[in-house]
Amino acid sequence: MDSALALSLLEWQLELGATEAIGDVPVNRYEVPAARPAPAPAPFPPPLPVAEDPLEAARALAESAGSLADLEEALGRYEHCELKKGARNLVFADGNPAARVMIIGEAPGRDEDIQGKPFVGRAGQLLDLMFAAIGMGRENPDAENTLYITNVLPWRPPQNRDPAPEEIAMMLPFLHRHVALADPDILVLMGNHSCQALLGRRGITRLRGTWTEALGKPALPMFHPAYLLRNPLAKREAWADLLTLQARLRAP
Ligand code: URA
Numbered sequence: 186m187d188s189a190l191a192l193s194l195l196e197w198q199l200e201l202g203a204t205e206a207i208g209d210v211p212v213n214r215y216e217v218p219a220a221r222p223a224p225a226p227a228p229f230p231p232p233l234p235v236a237e238d239p240l241e242a243a244r245a246l247a248e249s250a251g252s253l254a255d256l257e258e259a260l261g262r263y264e265h266c267e268l269k270k271g272a273r274n275l276v277f278a279d280g281n282p283a284a285r286v287m288i289i290g291e292a293p294g295r296d297e298d299i300q301g302k303p304f305v306g307r308a309g310q311l312l313d314l315m316f317a318a319i320g321m322g323r324e325n326p327d328a329e330n331t332l333y334i335t336n337v338l339p340w341r342p343p344q345n346r347d348p349a350p351e352e353i354a355m356m357l358p359f360l361h362r363h364v365a366l367a368d369p370d371i372l373v374l375m376g377n378h379s380c381q382a383l384l385g386r387r388g389i390t391r392l393r394g395t396w397t398e399a400l401g402k403p404a405l406p407m408f409h410p411a412y413l414l415r416n417p418l419a420k421r422e423a424w425a426d427l428l429t430l431q432a433r434l435r436a437p
């Protein structure tokens with residue numbers, strides 16, 4: 186094959202969205218597998234394996250976690266979510282678990298998948314700047330001004346596609362347990378998927394800036410920083426929401 190043709194085939198793959206090599210070694214899908222010897226017949230029909238219900242398994246694992254470290258480990262053992270197979274890392278949380286404010290985003294993107302931490306790409310940099318403007322940050326040592334950050338999904342969806350409803354449903358028991366164990370005073374719901382998961386409602390333009398309740402805690406929906414990168418004019422509303430949050434934190 187000449188190099189011009191090889192290059193155009195690569196470009197075509199990029200256009201289809203195959204932007205990353207997942208394995209270190211190429212797989213030749215045209216190779217005919219060597220014929221395997223037929224297995225010896227079993228003396229009796231083997232018992233059918235009992236398929237584990239993904240939601241039940243998620244609930245049982247999440248409930249069994251007595252600490253945040255247990256919960257991270259339990260997520261690592263959960264095998265029912267297909268996203269895990271395509272992800273490089275589990276993205277559990279970042280910041281200070283003792284924080285009064287817990288931010289819940291959507292799902293890891295490319296940078297988060299590589300680093301294993303939420304909100305470390307461009308949207309994450311904007312998120313850090315937004316909260317720094319009200320004196321808060323994930324690295325701050327004091328519980329008053331620090332943040333604890335997680336996502337609805339702990340694994341990156343391929344090509345950053347939207348989370349599927351069944352993926353959210355599967356991960357919800359873990360998120361509920363995560364909030365219960367971290368026990369923040371306030372939840373900040375970043376964007377539509379976070380609102381869908383915890384409020385059962387979408388429509389961030391209407392929801393943002395109005396206090397509501399999620400998992401028994403005061404919750405403030407806000408525009409997702411990725412949306413603000415695409416719509417810089419909406420930063421004005423995001424600033425108003427940050428001031429709303431600050432006022433609530435300062436209220437006696
Ligand atoms: N967007 C999110 O919702 N979460 C991340 O961790 C990164 C980008």
